[in-house]
Amino acid sequence: MMKNTKYVFVTGGVTSSLGKGIIAASLAKLLQERGYSVTIQKLDPYINIDPGTLNPYEHGECYVTEDGAETDLDLGHYERFLNIPTSQANNVTTGRIYQSVIEKERKGEFLGKTVQVIPHITDEIKHRIQILGNTGDFDIVITEIGGTVGDIESLPYVESVRQLLWELGHENAIVIHLTLVPYLAAAGELKTKPTQHSVKMLMQSGVSPDILVCRTEHEISDSIKNKLALFCNVRKEDVIQSIDAETIYDVPNFMLEEGLDTVVLKKLQLPNDKQPELKLWNDFLKRFKNPKNTVEIGLIGKYVELHDAYKSISEAFIHAGAQNEVKVNINWIHSEALTVENVPELLQNLNGVLVAPGFGERGIEGKIEAVKFARENNIPFFGICLGMQMAVIEFSRNVLGLTGANSTEMNSNTLYPVIDLMEEQKNITEYGGTMRLGAWDCVLKEGSKVRNIYHKEHISERHRHRYEFNNDFLEQVEKAGMIATGKNPKTNLVEVIEIPKHPWFVGVQYHPEYKSTVLNPHPLFVDFVKATLNHALNLPTNH
Ligand code: GLN
Numbered sequence: 370m371m372k373n374t375k376y377v378f379v380t381g382g383v384t385s386s387l388g389k390g391i392i393a394a395s396l397a398k399l400l401q402e403r404g405y406s407v408t409i410q411k412l413d414p415y416i417n418i419d420p421g422t423l424n425p426y427e428h429g430e431c432y433v434t435e436d437g438a439e440t441d442l443d444l445g446h447y448e449r450f451l452n453i454p455t456s457q458a459n460n461v462t463t464g465r466i467y468q469s470v471i472e473k474e475r476k477g478e479f480l481g482k483t484v485q486v487i488p489h490i491t492d493e494i495k496h497r498i499q500i501l502g503n504t505g506d507f508d509i510v511i512t513e514i515g516g517t518v519g520d521i522e523s524l525p526y527v528e529s530v531r532q533l534l535w536e537l538g539h540e541n542a543i544v545i546h547l548t549l550v551p552y553l554a555a556a557g558e559l560k561t562k563p564t565q566h567s568v569k570m571l572m573q574s575g576v577s578p579d580i581l582v583c584r585t586e587h588e589i590s591d592s593i594k595n596k597l598a599l600f601c602n603v604r605k606e607d608v609i610q611s612i613d614a615e616t617i618y619d620v621p622n623f624m625l626e627e628g629l630d631t632v633v634l635k636k637l638q639l640p641n642d643k644q645p646e647l648k649l650w651n652d653f654l655k656r657f658k659n660p661k662n663t664v665e666i667g668l669i670g671k672y673v674e675l676h677d678a679y680k681s682i683s684e685a686f687i688h689a690g691a692q693n694e695v696k697v698n699i700n701w702i703h704s705e706a707l708t709v710e711n712v713p714e715l716l717q718n719l720n721g722v723l724v725a726p727g728f729g730e731r732g733i734e735g736k737i738e739a740v741k742f743a744r745e746n747n748i749p750f751f752g753i754c755l756g757m758q759m760a761v762i763e764f765s766r767n768v769l770g771l772t773g774a775n776s777t778e779m780n781s782n783t784l785y786p787v788i789d790l791m792e793e794q795k796n797i798t799e800y801g802g803t804m805r806l807g808a809w810d811c812v813l814k815e816g817s818k819v820r821n822i823y824h825k826e827h828i829s830e831r832h833r834h835r836y837e838f839n840n841d842f843l844e845q846v847e848k849a850g851m852i853a854t855g856k857n858p859k860t861n862l863v864e865v866i867e868i869p870k871h872p873w874f875v876g877v878q879y880h881p882e883y884k885s886t887v888l889n890p891h892p893l894f895v896d897f898v899k900a901t902l903n904h905a906l907n908l909p910t911n912h
Pocket of ligand 1: 725726727728729753754755756778833834835836837
């Protein structure tokens with residue numbers, strides 16, 4: 370049955386980085402656990418078509434959906450909280466909006482009209498907002514507007530929200546404004562003025578917030594709530610405190626206590642007859658907060674200064690750690706800082722080594738040294754995408770003796786191109802959206818470690834790469850003890866390698882981290898953490 374979809378817009382004021390994505394995901398979680406079908410969308414005001422071509426230092430990790438969209442990392446939070454997949458329609462950038470409008474203009478679809486921000490760009494934004502609602506699959510669509518109210522580049526989005534509020538009617542569309550209530554230590558006070566100003570700014574664009582969610586380091590008193598209500602045209606119960614949390618996974622409970630879901634349902638005129646069912650969520654939190662052991666895992670990457678560059682991996686470790694009731698201590702290790710000389714000292718106290726995904730030459734020799742150390746010293750090793758490719762290169766150089774073996778991404782003249790460009794990539798010249806992306810099937814070999822871990826023969830995982838294991842070397846590599854235990858059934862591309870003689874040595878060409886959620890921790894991460902725990906406790910790992 371077609372649903373009458375309701376819309377919740379989330380805007381941000383005062384500063385960026387207040388965690389709109391986490392508030393949106395937490396609200397969605399509460400509504401989902403009350404039985405509503407909910408999805409979340411992110412509108413990003415930058416001009417890139419998608420974040421696929423962005424350096425991770427800019428906005429952190431590029432998240433990949435099942436349908437192969439390269440998206441903002443907030444979509445990862447949406448999936449981890451809601452445990453349902455997102456798609457291309459869940460992330461739209463200004464670049465993509467303009468691209469479609471300009472394509473239409475070139476086709477003459479505007480019939481000679483002057484193409485303008487209002488109505489043409491705003492119409493396209495409104496269309497993109499309603500695509501998810503129009504599928505009929507969702508009771509509620511939450512749309513997070515990236516950036517901060519008042520930014521020049523956010524204006525067309527706020528204007529589109531203004532138009533939609535009128536078109537859809539107030540019982541069908543509301544605005545949550547997320548702001549900061551800073552604490553001034555010198556005055557010993559929480560200050561409401563920045564919020565008042567940001568609400569004024571929003572009102573200048575014709576949008577009045579229905580609910581204020583206030584980020585704060587200290588409890589917001591009733592008198593502050595009253596003051597905010599008075600100045601910002603909301604009722605006291607519409608002022609929701611969002612106090613700093615120990616973990617982002619506490620936020621749904623905090624929002625429940627503050628009644629965010631209740632006021633949202635009331636404003637949308639939806640039944641509020643069932644409390645959210647958070648038992649499984651809270652079981653996870655309990656395990657996460659009461660670990661019985663600690664493991665030390667080295668995350669070797671070249672963007673480690675910015676932890677957001679590896680967001681899905683670090684979150685997958687949280688899910689897998691809770692599952693094993695252990696605290697995973699991530700040791701962030703810069704691959705460029707690793708040398709033959711310092712690897713033993715830097716890695717010897719680790720219980721596991723994860724070599725991260727990446728692109729280009731910078732830092733790869735350090736990654737290769739890290740693989741070697743883990744392989745030779747029986748330290749559990751997990752290689753993801755580039756990390757898997759580094760494991761193949763290390764094995765080829767140091768076990769097969771193929772001196773200078775490399776990926777043609779790093780050295781196109783290598784004598785031993787053990788990692789090479791995929792056939793279908795050879796004639797591609799553009800960078801944006803042209804990698805092997807999204808979900809691909811993989812068949813796991815009987816008796817392999819991965820087959821036992823997944824308990825399945827057929828799996829599907831998400832990809833984002835151009836290079837692959839070069840099958841010309843497969844026979845030699847396998848003879849020497851590194852086995853391709855997962856392959857694409859159609860193309861024979863190697864998806865998984867492992868070393869059966871090693872306690873836990875697995876490399877995957879895909880990105881398992883994208884599919885790990887709170888309620889469905891990824892089996893490879895769970896098993897890897899288990900292996901690191903065995904290492905920490907000096908127990909054998911067996912499969
Ligand atoms: N740079 C490698 C490739 O394109 C690995 C990509 C990745 O780690 N995501 O194949």
